[in-house]
Amino acid sequence: MEEASLDPEALPDEVLARALILNEARATRIAWDRFSPMVRRILRRSLGPEIDTEDLLQEVFVRLFSKVHQLQKPRALRAFIIAITTLTVRQELRQRALGRWIGLGRDESPNDPRAVELDPVAREALARLYAILNRFATRDRMAFVLHFVEGMKLSEVSTALGVSLATTKRGLSRVWSRVVFHVHRDPLLADYLAPQLKEMRRE
Numbered sequence: 001m002e003e004a005s006l007d008p009e010a011l012p013d014e015v016l017a018r019a020l021i022l023n024e025a026r027a028t029r030i031a032w033d034r035f036s037p038m039v040r041r042i043l044r045r046s047l048g049p050e051i052d053t054e055d056l057l058q059e060v061f062v063r064l065f066s067k068v069h070q071l072q073k074p075r076a077l078r079a080f081i082i083a084i085t086t087l088t089v090r091q092e093l094r095q096r097a098l099g100r101w102i103g104l105g106r107d108e109s110p111n112d113p114r115a116v117e118l119d120p121v122a123r124e125a126l127a128r129l130y131a132i133l134n135r136f137a138t139r140d141r142m143a144f145v146l147h148f149v150e151g152m153k154l155s156e157v158s159t160a161l162g163v164s165l166a167t168t169k170r171g172l173s174r175v176w177s178r179v180v181f182h183v184h185r186d187p188l189l190a191d192y193l194a195p196q197l198k199e200m201r202r203e
Contacts, residue, residue, distance in 0.1 A: 048130040128188065140174065
């Protein structure tokens with residue numbers, strides 16, 4: 001493939017994947033520009049806005065570039081990247097849990113200076129929502145974020161998590177019921193998040 005033919009706007013994912021496999025010079029930059037916003041969004045929504053995700057973002061793409069030759073269906077590049085991102089999040093959550101257990105956990109307080117600038121009520125609501133998500137198994141948490149927050153189809157979620165569609169549906173039903181239960185028990189969350197939950201459920 002001629003490097004000059006790599007038009008960032010017109011290049012299909014399948015062609016980009018083949019260019020990455022062939023280690024085309026511009027392909028890595030095009031992949032970064034195209035997919036890093038999605039990856040960054042999934043990382044932040046999965047781990048919480050108070051966490052600096054830039055190192056994890058870099059890690060996702062290092063893994064992508066080192067493993068892209070394993071991609072059997074080049075047209076599935078987006079799903080491949082989502083799966084790598086999901087694996088990165090799951091490993092981070094396991095390390096975070098281990099860190100808390102041995103007393104070396106990060107400060108996940110909403111007062112952490114790395115937290116995004118939100119109004120006080122929004123920051124408190126977000127902190128309480130992530131306290132709820134922290135109670136879930138990692139796979140259930142990721143399924144919730146990918147489906148209800150990112151708006152991915154069930155088939156995409158099951159592919160990203162490496163489980164069957166039936167398992168994905170059962171997990172989402174379970175985690176949805178628990179989120180709604182805890183939100184409605186908390187007056188602040190009920191006022192702040194109930195409308196959003198209704199909207200997500202309809203989508």
